[in-house]
Amino acid sequence: MAFESHEQYLATVPAEVRTRLRSMQQEVRARVPGAQECIGYNMPAFRQQRIFFYFAAFKHHIGVYPPLTQDQALILETARYRGPKGNLAFPLKEELPLSLIGRVAAALASQYAAKPAKRPRVA
Numbered sequence: 001m002a003f004e005s006h007e008q009y010l011a012t013v014p015a016e017v018r019t020r021l022r023s024m025q026q027e028v029r030a031r032v033p034g035a036q037e038c039i040g041y042n043m044p045a046f047r048q049q050r051i052f053f054y055f056a057a058f059k060h061h062i063g064v065y066p067p068l069t070q071d072q073a074l075i076l077e078t079a080r081y082r083g084p085k086g087n088l089a090f091p092l093k094e095e096l097p098l099s100l101i102g103r104v105a106a107a108l109a110s111q112y113a114a115k116p117a118k119r120p121r122v123a
Contacts, residue, residue, distance in 0.1 A: 006037050006044040013057045020062060020096050024055055031102040032109045046105070052112035053105045062096070064088040064104060070114075071107045078104065 003009040006025065010018050021044070028035060028046050035046040035053075043056040043065075054065040067086025068075055078100065081088040088104065090096055 003039050003042055003044075005039065009039070009042075009044050009056075017057045017062070017092065020092075021055065021057060023096060023098055024062070024101055027098045027102040028053060028105040031106040035105075035109065046109075048109060048113060050112055052108045058089075060093075061089040061091050064090070064101065066108070068104055068107055068111065070111045074103060074107050 001012075003012075010021055013021065025037070025044070032046065032048070032053075035048055038045050038047050038051065040047075040051045040054055043054045045051045045055075046053040054063075056063050056065075065087045067082070067088075068078065069086070075082075075086075078088055081090055083089055090101070
């Protein structure tokens, strides 16, 4: 199923997880005013000039993508949640660190605002 909105995606996850994902949405909105909700790679996402934050629910965790690469202090602080590629996985059996996630979202927004947009390939 291809999702067209955050709400459509959220309707497919269990109620307890949906509550957590909505809390994440609110935290991102608060930390990155003006960010727009969208869908990217069939996951809920937020964009400004470009998509900077994706999140999704899985069987045992909530994932946050893409990896943070520029804020070394925050990278160290999120080390326990980082996977091999740097993406974050927050276990469902633990409390969601919303403030940390909000700081990650703000850092990703800054990280991606600094990158030039990709140009389309010319054939």
